[in-house]
Amino acid sequence: MAALLKPGQGPLDYGKRRWLRAVFVAVLVMLYTPILVLIAYSFNIQNRGGIWKGFTLENYAKAWHNSDLMSALLNSLSIAFISTIFATVIGAMVAVLLWRFRFPGKAAYEGAMALPIVIPEICMGVAMLLFYARTGMMTGMTHLPWPLNLGTPSPSPTSPCFPFVAVVVRSRLVGFNRQLEEASKDLGASEWQTFTRILIPYMMPGLVAGALLAFTLSLDDFVITFFTSGPETVTFPVKIYSMVKTGVKYEVNAASTILIVITIVATVIAMKLQAPDKAGH
Amino acid sequence: MSSANMSDAPPSPDTIVSIRNVSKRFPGGVTAVDDISFDIAQNEFFALLGPSGCGKTTLLRMISGLETPTSGQILIDGQDMSLTPPNKRPTNMVFQSYAVFPHMTVADNVAYGLRVTGVAEDETKRRVGEALEMVKLSHLAQRKPDQMSGGQRQRVALARALVKRPKVLLLDEPLSALDAKLRDDMRMELTRLQETVGITFIIVTHDQDEALSMATRIAVMDKGAVQQIATPAELYEHPKSRFVADFIGKVNLIEGRVVSKKPNAVVLDVPSIGKMEMATKDLVGETAAIAVRPEKLKITKSEPKDAKLVKVKVAIRDVAYYGDTSDVVASLPDGQDLYVTVQNESREGGSGVERGDKVWMSWEPKDSLLLTE
Amino acid sequence: MEDWKTNRNVFWTLATPGTLWLIAFFLVPLAFLFVLSFSSKAMIDGQISINQYDYFSGLTNYLRSFNPDIVSIFIRTLWWSALATLACLIIAYPIAFGICFAPDRWRPLLLMLIVLPFWINLLIRTYALMAVLRDNGLVNSALGAVGLGPLPLMNNTFGVIFGLVYVYMPFMVLPLYATIERLDKSFLEASLDLGGTQFQTFRNITLPLTMPGIVTGVVLVFIPCLGTFLTSELLGGTSSWMIGNVIQSQFGPANDWPFGSALSLLLMYATFAVLAVRAFLSRNSKGVDV
Numbered sequence: 010m011a012a013l014l015k016p017g018q019g020p021l022d023y024g025k026r027r028w029l030r031a032v033f034v035a036v037l038v039m040l041y042t043p044i045l046v047l048i049a050y051s052f053n054i055q056n057r058g059g060i061w062k063g064f065t066l067e068n069y070a071k072a073w074h075n076s077d078l079m080s081a082l083l084n085s086l087s088i089a090f091i092s093t094i095f096a097t098v099i100g101a102m103v104a105v106l107l108w109r110f111r112f113p114g115k116a117a118y119e120g121a122m123a124l125p126i127v128i129p130e131i132c133m134g135v136a137m138l139l140f141y142a143r144t145g146m147m148t149g150m151t152h153l154p155w156p157l158n159l160g161t162p163s164p165s166p167t168s169p170c171f172p173f174v175a176v177v178v179r180s181r182l183v184g185f186n187r188q189l190e191e192a193s194k195d196l197g198a199s200e201w202q203t204f205t206r207i208l209i210p211y212m213m214p215g216l217v218a219g220a221l222l223a224f225t226l227s228l229d230d231f232v233i234t235f236f237t238s239g240p241e242t243v244t245f246p247v248k249i250y251s252m253v254k255t256g257v258k259y260e261v262n263a264a265s266t267i268l269i270v271i272t273i274v275a276t277v278i279a280m281k282l283q284a285p286d287k288a289g290h
Numbered sequence: 291m292s293s294a295n296m297s298d299a300p301p302s303p304d305t306i307v308s309i310r311n312v313s314k315r316f317p318g319g320v321t322a323v324d325d326i327s328f329d330i331a332q333n334e335f336f337a338l339l340g341p342s343g344c345g346k347t348t349l350l351r352m353i354s355g356l357e358t359p360t361s362g363q364i365l366i367d368g369q370d371m372s373l374t375p376p377n378k379r380p381t382n383m384v385f386q387s388y389a390v391f392p393h394m395t396v397a398d399n400v401a402y403g404l405r406v407t408g409v410a411e412d413e414t415k416r417r418v419g420e421a422l423e424m425v426k427l428s429h430l431a432q433r434k435p436d437q438m439s440g441g442q443r444q445r446v447a448l449a450r451a452l453v454k455r456p457k458v459l460l461l462d463e464p465l466s467a468l469d470a471k472l473r474d475d476m477r478m479e480l481t482r483l484q485e486t487v488g489i490t491f492i493i494v495t496h497d498q499d500e501a502l503s504m505a506t507r508i509a510v511m512d513k514g515a516v517q518q519i520a521t522p523a524e525l526y527e528h529p530k531s532r533f534v535a536d537f538i539g540k541v542n543l544i545e546g547r548v549v550s551k552k553p554n555a556v557v558l559d560v561p562s563i564g565k566m567e568m569a570t571k572d573l574v575g576e577t578a579a580i581a582v583r584p585e586k587l588k589i590t591k592s593e594p595k596d597a598k599l600v601k602v603k604v605a606i607r608d609v610a611y612y613g614d615t616s617d618v619v620a621s622l623p624d625g626q627d628l629y630v631t632v633q634n635e636s637r638e639g640g641s642g643v644e645r646g647d648k649v650w651m652s653w654e655p656k657d658s659l660l661l662t663e
Numbered sequence: 664m665e666d667w668k669t670n671r672n673v674f675w676t677l678a679t680p681g682t683l684w685l686i687a688f689f690l691v692p693l694a695f696l697f698v699l700s701f702s703s704k705a706m707i708d709g710q711i712s713i714n715q716y717d718y719f720s721g722l723t724n725y726l727r728s729f730n731p732d733i734v735s736i737f738i739r740t741l742w743w744s745a746l747a748t749l750a751c752l753i754i755a756y757p758i759a760f761g762i763c764f765a766p767d768r769w770r771p772l773l774l775m776l777i778v779l780p781f782w783i784n785l786l787i788r789t790y791a792l793m794a795v796l797r798d799n800g801l802v803n804s805a806l807g808a809v810g811l812g813p814l815p816l817m818n819n820t821f822g823v824i825f826g827l828v829y830v831y832m833p834f835m836v837l838p839l840y841a842t843i844e845r846l847d848k849s850f851l852e853a854s855l856d857l858g859g860t861q862f863q864t865f866r867n868i869t870l871p872l873t874m875p876g877i878v879t880g881v882v883l884v885f886i887p888c889l890g891t892f893l894t895s896e897l898l899g900g901t902s903s904w905m906i907g908n909v910i911q912s913q914f915g916p917a918n919d920w921p922f923g924s925a926l927s928l929l930l931m932y933a934t935f936a937v938l939a940v941r942a943f944l945s946r947n948s949k950g951v952d953v
Contacts, residue, residue, distance in 0.1 A: 013373040017315070017360040019351075020375050020855050021848060023764040032757045033773075039829070040780045043791035046801055050794065099681045106677035112667035122681070125689055129890025129934055131907045132696070132927045133689075135914050139699060139924070140692035171684065200673060231786045231893065236914065246786040253790055253897070265787045276782045280775065317766065356852050376855040383856045389849035393871050403857030406867070454857060 044269065051262035068263035078264050081248035086271075088234070088244060089227040092170060096223035100174025101216055105208070107175070108182040125169040126176070133169060134236035141237060169233070170226050174219035181215025221279035225272055304332040305368075306490045307353060307458055312362035312372075314348050322348040324514035325362070330458075330492065330507075335484050337505035338494045341537070345514040347462060350494045354383045354460050367457055377406075382451035383460040386467065388443045390435040396422070396446050397431040403454045421453035424483070441472045452487060461493040465500060477504055498538050502526065510534050526583075531663035535581045542587070542628045543661070544580045556660070562622040563602050568660040579661045584631040586657035589618065589643060590650045601652040604628065606643050618643060620651055700724055700924035716921065724925035733909065733926075740905040741933075743820070744888035747827035751835040751884050752877065754828070759839035759876075763846075774840060781833035789897050792829055796822060796898070822898035823905075827888050834887070835880040842876025843869075875945060882941050886934050906930055 014020060023029055051069070054062035072078055103122060107115070125133065185208070193203040209216075231246035238247050245268060252261050307330040314323040323345040330336045338346040351357040353364060355376030364372045371379055382403070391399050400421050404414040422428045425445035435443055444464065451459055464480070465473045481504050484491045495501050501508050502522040509519045510533075518530045529535035532543060546558035546566070555569045558578060568580065588594070594601055604620035607627065611634075618630040630651065635642065643649055667674040703723055705715040727733070762773045780788065795801045796816040806812030816822055850872060854864040870877075892907030899905075906926065913923025 012375070014355075014358045014375055016358055016373065019357045020355065020861070021764065021851060023760060024766065024769075026761075029757055029761040032754075033761050036754060036758055036832075037776060040777070040832070042801065043788070043795045043829075044780060044783065046794055047787070047791040095684075099684055102677045103681040106674070106681070109665065109677075110667045110674055111664045112674070121685060121690070125685075127886060127934060127938060129886060129907075129930055131890045131892055131910055132931050133692075135910060135923060135927050136692035136696040137688075138914060139695040139920070140688075143695055171681065175681075200670075225782045229782070229784050231784065232890075246784055249786055249790065250893075253786075253793075261790070265784075265790065268787060269783050272782050272784070273779065276779065354856055356856065376852070377858045377860055381856075383853070385849045385853055387847060387849050389847065389853035391850060391853070391868060391872075402854070402859070402867070406854070406857065406859040406863045450853075450857065 047262055048266050048269065050259065051266040053259065053262075055259045068259040069267075072260040072263040072267075075260055075264075077243070078245075078248055078252075078260065081243045081245045082264060082268070084238075084242055085228060085245035085268075089224050092227045093220055093224040096170035096174050096227075097216060097220040100171040100219055100223070101178050101212065103171065103175040104178035104182060104215075105212075108179055108185075122172050122175060124172075126172050128169075130169070130230075130232035134233040137233060138236040169230075170223040173222050173226060177219040177222060178212055178215040181212055181218075185211055217279055221275065224275060228268070228272060305329045306332045306334075306366065307492070308363075308365035309349070309353075310363040310365065312349070312352065312359045312364060314345070314352060314357065315360045321514055323352070323359070326514075326516055327362075328509060328516060328519055330490060333488060333490055335481070335491045335504055335506045336493070337501035337508045338492065338511060339498060339501040339508050339537075340496065340511035340517075342496055344511040346494045346496075346511050349511075350383075350460050350462055350492060353458070353492065354381050355379045356383075380457040381460055382454050382456040382458075383462065384444070384447045384451050384464050386463040388440075388447040388467075390443045390446045390450070392435050395432050395434055396427060396438075399435070399446055400450045400453050403450060417453050418449075421449040424452065424486070425449045440467055441476065444468065444476065448483070452483070456489065458490045458492060461491060463494055463496070465495070465497070473500075480504060502538070510537060512537075528659065529581065529661070532579055532581075532661050533663075535659070535661055540584050540629055540631075542582045542584065544582070544622075544626065544628075545577060546580060547577055548575070558660075561624045562626070563600065566600065566655075568655075568658075570660045570662070572660075572662045575662065581659045581661050582628075582653050582657060584617070584629040586653050587628065587630040588652050589620070589630060589632060590652065593650050594652045596652075598655065599652040600655060600658070601650055604649060604651045606645055606647040606649060609643060609645060620649070696924045696927060699921050700928050702921045702924075704919075704921065724922045725929075727922060728925055728929055736904055736906055736909055737929075740889060740891075740907075743824055743827070743905065744885050744891075747824045747831070747888050748835075748881055748885045750824065750828045751832050752881065755832055755835035755839055755880065756877075759836050759843050762836075762840055763843045774836075777836050778833045785830060786893065788830060789826060789894055792826055793817065793897060796825070817898045818900040818903070820899070820903065823891075823895050823903050826894040826898040827891060830894060831884045831887055834883040838879040838883060839873065839876045842873045842879075846872055878941055878944050882937060885937055889933060889937075890930060 015025075018025055049061075052064050052066070054065045054067070056062050107119060107122075112118075189207055189211075190203055193207045194200075198206065231244075231250070234244045235247050235250065238244050243251075245264070249261055249265065252258050309329070310327050312323055312326050313321065315321045326345075326349065338349060340346045348357060352359050352372075353366070355371070355374055355378075358373055362372070363370050366380060391402065394402065397418055400418045401414050404417060405411075409417075418431075419428070422431055425448050427442065427445050427449065430438065430442065435446065438446070444467075461480075465476055468476060477500065480491070480493075493501070493505065502525075505522060507519065507521055508525055510517045510525065512533055518525060518534045520528070525534060525538050529538060529541075535541045536543065544560055544563070546560035548556050549559045549565065550557045552567075554571060555567050556578065558566050558568060558580070560566055560580065566580070568578075570578075602622060604622060606618060607621050608619040610617040614634060616632045616634055618632055620628050620630055622628060628651065632642075698718060699716065701721065701724070702716040702718045703720040705717045758777060762770055762777070765773055793800075797803070798813050798815075800816070802816060803813040806814065816825070846869070850868050851864055854868045855861070859867065890907050891905050892911045895903050895905040895908055896911075907930075910923050910926045910930070913919045913926065917923075
C-alpha cells in the first residue's frame, strides 16, 4: 500500500514536501552565511584572531579616509554607469533590429552578437589588454612595459553587457503584437511616433531589466578590468583584490558592505519597477 | 480511515463512485467544492455540467486523486480512496490539454501506463495494438505527437487511458479544444466507445449540448454545489431551479407575485398576463417564476380560440432566420422580451411575421413550469 | 518580420552602432589575440625584447601548449569544472523544482533569494567565502566548539570546487527554473494517473522534458568554470592552478603574451566545442521544445 496523501494536498504539491524545504533552507544558509559574516565583521573591532570584539563604525571611517579605496569605488561606479548607458542603448537597438528585420546573413550576425556572452571572461580580458596595448603603441601614446591606454576600462565591460541587454529586450519584444504597430501607422502615426509611443513603452520593462543587468554586470566585472585597468583607473574589485592578496583588512569588509548595499538596492529597485508589469498586463 | 462514516449508508451494489460530503477549500479561502454527496452507478455516462469556476473540474480531479478533499470521502468500487495517490486508483483521465507525452511515439504513449506498472512486454504490445485499433490510430503508431492534429492527439489520450482498463474513465472538457466539425464526430465516437468498452465515463463540460447529447445522467453544478442530478430529458423538461432552467437550453422566465396559496397550487399575478393558477407541491415564497421553452410558444395572427391556452398580445421586435427555424423576439406589453422558436412552414413565407407586427402569443399551461428556487 | 530592404533607413540606423561596437571592441581585440598567438618575442641586439614581436612565426606557442605540465592543468580544469557543474546540477534541480511548485505569491521572492547573491561582485563573494572556510573561519570555529576539526576547507581541491559551486549556482537555477516552470504539469499528472510512481514520473517524464534546461544550465556553469582564475587562486593553493591562472601569469609575472594568447585561444576553442555539443543535443531533441 502506497503512502496516503494528506487531506487537501495533491500529489504534485512538492512545495509542501519537508525534504525539499530542508534542501532549500540549507542552500540559502550556504549562500548567505559568507555574505552575512562579511557584513558582520565590517562592524567588528579590529583584531588579529578574527573573533568578535564588539561593535564599531571605525572600519567605515578608515575606508572613508582611504583615498585609494574611495577613488576605486568611484571609478567602479562611474564605469558601471557609463557602460550601462552604452549597453542599454546599443543592446536595445540590436534587439529591435533582430526582432524586426529579415536580412542576409542574419544567423551569422546573431551568432557574432552572442559571442561576447559565451566567451570566457579571461579571454575577453586579455584580448582587450592586447587591443589597448597595441593600439596605444601604434599611436605612440604609451611606451610602458605594461602599456595601457588610460581611461580605457569603460568600454571593456560594455562589450559583454550589450548582448545581454539585447537578449533581455528581445525576449520582451517576442510577446509584442505586431498589429499594434500596424494599427498605429494606420491611424496616421509616423515611423518615429510609432517607435516612441507604442514600441518603447512596451519595451520598457525589458529596458529596465536590461539596464539593471548591465549595471550589475559591469559593477560585478572583475576579470576584464583586472587586465585593462591602469594605475590611474584601478576599479574597486581590483583594489580589493590587491588588498586581499596582502592580507585581510577590516576596511575591505566595510567597503565591500557598501558595494553590496548599492548592488542590492539597485536590484530591488529595478525589480520593483518591473513588478507592475508582472502583476497587471 | 474513518470507517464509522462508511457504514452510514452502504453503497448500492451497482454504485462505482460514491461522493460523500466532499469539500475542497484551497489555501487562500476559496471553497471550490462545498459539501457534495452523490453516487455514480456502474456503466453510466455521467456528466458534470456547470459554468467555469463551479468546481466541476476540482471534483473530477479529486476522483482521479490529483487533488484530495479537505473533508469528506470518495469511494471507488466500495473502497475509500479519498487520500489514495492517483497511481493507485482504478481511474484514468483524459486531460483537457490531452497531455500526450511529447517525447514519446504514439505507441510508447499508449504503452506507458502498462510499462510503469510492470505489465509483461508481449501483453503490452498486444493491448496497445488493440487500443490503437479501437481509436483508429494503428497507422500512426510510430508518429511523434508534434506531427499530429488535435483530434488525433485526443485519440491517443483516449487510447492511453482505456488501455489501462480503468473502472472509471474521467474526461476533462474533452471536446473543448477541437473545432466544431471534429467535435460532433468525437461526441459520437465517445458514445460509441462507452457502449463498446462498457465502463463508467465521467465527463466534465461547460457545454450543455455536449452533456445533453452524450450523458445518461447529468449533475448540474454551480458555486461548488450540485443544483440538480437527473437524466437529460428530465433536466430539460423539469428543471428544479431558475439556474438549471436557464443553463440547460434557452428558456423564458416570467416573474410573478404570489397572491394566494392552495394545497397543491398557487395563484400568481403576472404582469401583462394577469392571474394564473400553477400546480405545485413545493413551498412557495412571495415570488415565483414561470418558465416556458421558446419552442413551446405559438404565434398566431388572430386570437386563439382554445380557452385553456395562456395568451397574450405581443409586438414582434426582431426576427432571425435560421433556415428550418426562425428565432423571434416578442415584447410583452410591460416590455419584457420573450424568445420564440418558430418552425418555418414554407420556403418563401419564413416565420410569417415581421418586425413591428402585433400578434398573439400563446402556450399550453402544461408546457410551462413553476420555478420557486 | 519585414525584409531589410523595405525600410533601409531604419535598418541602418539600428544596425550601425551595435555592429561598429562589436567590431571595434570585440572582434578586433580577438583578431589581435589570434595574430599574437602565432608570434614570438623579437630578438633585438641579441636580447629578447620585452614588448616587440616577430609576427607569423609559426605554431611554436601551440606546440608548447602540449607540454605535459600544461596538458595536466588543462585536464584538471576540465575535471574540476565537470565536478562543480555536476554539484551545481544536483543542488539546483531540487531548488528550481521547489520554487516552481511553491505558492504563486512566494515564487518571485524565493527566486530572488536564490539569485540575489549572484548580483554581488564575484570578488567580494569569493573573499567572503574565504573568511568562512579559513582554518580559523566560521565553519572551523563552529566545529572546534563541538570538539571537531579543524577541517582543511580551502587551499585544496575542495575549496576550489566549493567556491565554483557557490559562485555559479544561480546560473544553473535560472534556466532550470525557466524550463520547469514552462513544463505543462498535466504531463506529470498524466504519468501519475497512468500508474507511474513519483520516481518513475521523474525519470520518464520530468527529466527528459526538462533536459533543455539542464543542458543550458550545464553550459552556463561549465563555460565560466573553464575560464576561472580568481576562485582557484584565492581558494586553492599554488598547486591548484587552473588554465586561467596560467593565462593570467603569462600576461602578468611571466610576461609571455604570445604563449598566453595561444592558451586563451585554446580555451576559447574548448568553449566552442562545449557549445557545439549543446547545439548537437538540442537538434536531436525533437518534440521537446528547447
